[in-house]
Amino acid sequence: MPKVGEDLSREQRLAGQKRLTDKQQAFLDNFMHKDMTQTSAARKAGYANPGVDAVRLLRNPVVQERYQEMQEEARSKFGVTLEKSLRDLKKIRDLAIDSEKYGDAIRAEELRLKATGLLVNKAHVLHERTDSMTREEILAKLQEFQDIAKKRMKVATKTHNDPLEIEHDSVIPAK
Incomplete structure (x- = not known):
């Protein structure tokens, strides 16, 4: 998929591919790299109705494809996956419990729950x-x-x- 600003080849245009807009890329950058909720990312990117637009953006096939590319880039660049992070946080939690550092154990478990969506930020409630x-x-x-x-x-x-x-x-x- 072409990045923002790259022109599509004739073959790509004929195949029905579309280019990501600057606004869509700004949304993805905010969502992926600035630790924002999807609504906050859409608002910061300049969408008029961020709650609805964020859902629409994440359902858009062009945006989905770029989002997956960005996730893969992050995985290959940093070696980060949700599964690895959850496993590491579980190890940290268990080591903290064994060391009787219960505050650290609670924080590690809190981060695990947030990562899986089981614990919601108070601002979103x-x-x-x-x-x-x-x-x-x-x-x-x-x-x-x-x-x-x-x-x-x-x-x-x-x-x-x-x-x-x-x-x-x-x-x-x-x-």
Whole structure:
């Protein structure tokens, strides 16, 4: 795939290939290299409706192809993969626990959870007004969040070679 600013050959144009725009490349640079969320990356790249545009961009075949190229470039340049990073963070966590450095162990586990999408940055969470909710409504909402977390955990552990079985207690008190 041609980089931004490169012209397509006649054969590429006839084959239906399209060139990445400067704005699309700016989005990918922000998303890949500046540790931004997809919405923040689209906003910084100058998109008018960043939440919607970011989703559209990541579904665009031209953008997807360039994103995969950029990921491959990063892997080959730095030797970084999600699997390797998760494995290394697990080793760090285990060594910290063995050394009784529990703060370091918690931080390593936090980074593992963020990398797999199981832990969400507080800035990305929408808050609900709990002061107007009854106790039962709050407990029901907590149970809903816990059910979502259980589903995510099942999906995430299928990709690990050594999945851990995690116990989930219900937030609804026994009667």
